[in-house]
Amino acid sequence: MVLNDEEQRMLGGEFGDGTAEAMKLQVAIGEAFDAERMVAITRAHVSLAHYPSDVWYCGKLAAGGARCRVKPTCNPLYDIDYLESIGIRDSANEAELLRTLRQTFLKLGIILTYSCTPEIQSNVPRFGEIVAFAESSATPYVNAVCGARSNRESAKSALAAAITGRAPLYGYLLDENRHGDVLIQVETPIEDDFDYHLLGYAASKKMGSGVPVFTGMPRHPSPEELVSFGAQLATGGSVGMYHIVGVTPEAPDLATACGGRTPERKLTLTNRDLRETKTLLSQGKGDFEFVMLGCPHYSIGQVAEVAELLDGKKIRPEISFWVLTSPTTRDLAARMGYLDIIQQAGGHIIGGTCADISCWYGLYSGKVGVTDSVKAAYYTPRMDMNFQLKRRSECIEIALKGGQA
Amino acid sequence: MTVDKENALTYGCHTISSGSIDGQALISPEPVCFYMIDIDSGKINEKSHALYGQSITDKILVLPSGKGSSVVQDEGLFGLKQKHTGPMGIIVKSPDTVLVAGAIVMGYPLFDRVNKGFYDAVENDDHVSIDGEEERIYLLKK
Numbered sequence: 001m002v003l004n005d006e007e008q009r010m011l012g013g014e015f016g017d018g019t020a021e022a023m024k025l026q027v028a029i030g031e032a033f034d035a036e037r038m039v040a041i042t043r044a045h046v047s048l049a050h051y052p053s054d055v056w057y058c059g060k061l062a063a064g065g066a067r068c069r070v071k072p073t074c075n076p077l078y079d080i081d082y083l084e085s086i087g088i089r090d091s092a093n094e095a096e097l098l099r100t101l102r103q104t105f106l107k108l109g110i111i112l113t114y115s116c117t118p119e120i121q122s123n124v125p126r127f128g129e130i131v132a133f134a135e136s137s138a139t140p141y142v143n144a145v146c147g148a149r150s151n152r153e154s155a156k157s158a159l160a161a162a163i164t165g166r167a168p169l170y171g172y173l174l175d176e177n178r179h180g181d182v183l184i185q186v187e188t189p190i191e192d193d194f195d196y197h198l199l200g201y202a203a204s205k206k207m208g209s210g211v212p213v214f215t216g217m218p219r220h221p222s223p224e225e226l227v228s229f230g231a232q233l234a235t236g237g238s239v240g241m242y243h244i245v246g247v248t249p250e251a252p253d254l255a256t257a258c259g260g261r262t263p264e265r266k267l268t269l270t271n272r273d274l275r276e277t278k279t280l281l282s283q284g285k286g287d288f289e290f291v292m293l294g295c296p297h298y299s300i301g302q303v304a305e306v307a308e309l310l311d312g313k314k315i316r317p318e319i320s321f322w323v324l325t326s327p328t329t330r331d332l333a334a335r336m337g338y339l340d341i342i343q344q345a346g347g348h349i350i351g352g353t354c355a356d357i358s359c360w361y362g363l364y365s366g367k368v369g370v371t372d373s374v375k376a377a378y379y380t381p382r383m384d385m386n387f388q389l390k391r392r393s394e395c396i397e398i399a400l401k402g403g404q405a
Numbered sequence: 406m407t408v409d410k411e412n413a414l415t416y417g418c419h420t421i422s423s424g425s426i427d428g429q430a431l432i433s434p435e436p437v438c439f440y441m442i443d444i445d446s447g448k449i450n451e452k453s454h455a456l457y458g459q460s461i462t463d464k465i466l467v468l469p470s471g472k473g474s475s476v477v478q479d480e481g482l483f484g485l486k487q488k489h490t491g492p493m494g495i496i497v498k499s500p501d502t503v504l505v506a507g508a509i510v511m512g513y514p515l516f517d518r519v520n521k522g523f524y525d526a527v528e529n530d531d532h533v534s535i536d537g538e539e540e541r542i543y544l545l546k547k
Contacts, residue, residue, distance in 0.1 A: 025506065025509060025510060028421075028422070028509045029502060029505055029506055029509065032421040032422075032500065032505045032509075032515075032517075033500075033502075033505075047474070047475045047476045048476075049476055051476070051477075051479075051480040051483070052480070052483060052484070052487070053479050053480050053482075053483030053484075053510075053511070054479070054480075056483075057510065075476065134475035134476075135474070135475055135476070136473075136474040136475055139475070151502045152475065152501055152502050152503060153475060153502055153503070153506075154475045154478065154479055154502060154503040154506040154507060155475055155476055155479060156479060156506050156507075156510055157502055157503075157506040158475070171502065204472075208435075208436070208469060208470070208499075209469065209470050209498075209499040209501075234473075234474065234475075235472075235473060235474065236472070237436060237470075237472050238436065238470055238471060238472045238473070238501045238503070240501070280453055283452075356477075375474075379440070379441075379474075379477065381452075382440070382441055382450060382451075
C-alpha cells in the first residue's frame with residue numbers, strides 16, 4: 001500500500017502515538033483488502049459504546065493525544081440521569097464509567113449526538129461522498145439510499161478514520177464492488193416499517209455475502225422504512241450495500257444496479273420467510289412486562305404515531321413502556337407535545353439510549369416484552385431479556401390491555 | 406502438537422492478521438457473530454445457529470464470513486480474549502471490515518484466500534497448522 005507524505009508522518013508518530021495507532025490499524029485493514037492507497041473522508045460516524053473493548057481502545061488513543069480531524073457523530077449509550085430522575089437506580093454501577101467515557105469522547109473530538117440514526121438527522125452525506133460510517137443501522141443506508149461511499153466500518157476502524165481523516169481505498173468505495181450480485185425477488189406485500197424489519201433480516205440470513213438487488217418492492221418507501229431495512233440487513237448477515245430497483249439512486253434499472261453483469265444468484269422471498277423470521281426471533285414465555293420501541297431510534301414521525309395511539313389512554317401499570325430516540329428527537333417531541341401525551345399515558349421517551357445496553361438487563365432479564373425491532377429481539381436474548389415481535393400498533397395494544405406469550 | 410508437513414495437504418493463503426498456529430478445525434456452515442458466544446464457556450449461544458452449544462475455544466474456526474453489528478462483533482472478540490476462551494485463529498472465505506478490524510486490534514490470527522481445494526478437504530477435528538509468515542496452511546486429516 002502506498003502512503004503519501006502526510007500519511008507516512010502519521011504512521012511514523014509525528015502527530016502522536018494515538019494518531020499513529022489509528023493509521024496502523026487502517027494500513028493493516030488496507031493491506032488485508034489490497035487497497036492501493038488512502039483517500040480523504042469528509043464524514044464519520046462511530047458506533048462506540050461503554051463496552052470494555054471500546055473503553056480500552058478510546059482510552060488508549062486519547063492518551064496518545066489523538067484528536068479527530070473529521071469530527072464524527074456517535075452512537076447512543078444510555079441516559080443515566082433520566083433513569084435516576086424516575087427512580088431507576090444505577091444497578092450496573094456505571095455512572096463513573098459513563099462520565100469518564102464522555103470525557104474521553106470530548107477529548108477525541110467526538111460530537112455527542114448519541115443517536116444510531118445519524119443518516120436521517122445529524123450526519124447526512126451527499127451522493128458520492130466518501131465517508132467512514134460504523135453502525136449497522138447507518139452504513140447500509142448511507143451507501144444504498146444516499147449513494148455515499150462507506151465500508152461497513154467497525155466502531156474502532158471508523159474512529160481510526162475520523163482521527164486520520166483518511167480511509168483505505170477498497171470495497172464499497174470502488175464502483176466495481178457496489179454492483180449487485182444477488183437478485184432477490186420479493187413476492188409478498190411490504191406495507192410498513194415492521195415488514196421492512198422482517199424482510200431485511202430474512203434476506204440477509206438467506207443470501208449470505210454479497211450485494212443484493214431487490215425487485216418487487218414498493219416504489220416510495222419512507223426514510224424510516226429504509227432505516228429499518230438496512231439495520232436488519234446488517235443484523236441477519238453483513239450486508240453493507242444494496243439496491244432496490246427503481247428506488248435507490250444507483251439502481252435506475254436492474255442492468256445498471258448489476259453493472260451490466262448477470263447476477264450470480266437469484267432468490268425469492270415470500271410471506272413465509274417473513275413469518276418464519278418473526279417466529280424464529282420471538283422468544284420468552286409469560287406475561288408481558290415491558291414494551292420497547294425505537295431500535296433503530298424512532299424518528300419524530302414514528303414518535304408521533306405512538307403518541308396518536310396513546311392519546312388520552314392509560315398503559316397498564318404492570319407494563320413499562322419505552323420509546324427510544326435521539327436526544328434531538330426527544331427535544332422535538334417535547335416541543336410538539338408528544339412527550340406530554342406519552343408521559344400522561346404512563347410511558348417514557350428516553351433519549352440517547354440503546355435497546356441492547358446494560359441499563360436494561362437488570363430490569364428485564366428473565367422477563368418477556370414486546371418490540372417491533374428484529375435487531376433488539378435478535379441480540380437481547382443473550383442476556384435473557386426476551387421479546388415477542390409485533391407491529392407497532394400491536395405493541396401499543398398490549399401496553400394498554402396486557403397480554404402474554 | 407506439530408503437524409507432519411511431509412504428509413500434510415498444503416494450501417496457499419493470505420494473511421490478514423499474522424500468527425503461526427496449530428490446532429483442530431471447527432467448520433461453521435454459516436456466519437458467526439462473536440457476541441453471540443458465551444465468553445465463560447466459549448459455546449455458541451445463538452439458538453438458531455448450526456453450531457449452537459458447541460465450543461469454539463482454541464479451535465481454528467473456518468467461516469464463510471462474520472456477521473452482525475459494528476458494535477458487538479468486537480465486544481465478543483474482546484471478551485473471549487480476556488477469558489482465554491476464544492478461537493486460536495480464524496480462516497474466512499469472505500472477510501468484512503468489522504471482522505478484520507476486530508481480529509487486528511485484538512490480535513487473533515486471521516487468514517483468507519485459501520486455495521479452493523481446502524474447503525472441500527477440511528472436516529471438523531482435522532489437524533490444521535498455519536504459518537502466517539509463509540502464508541501456508543498444512544492440513545492433516547484425522
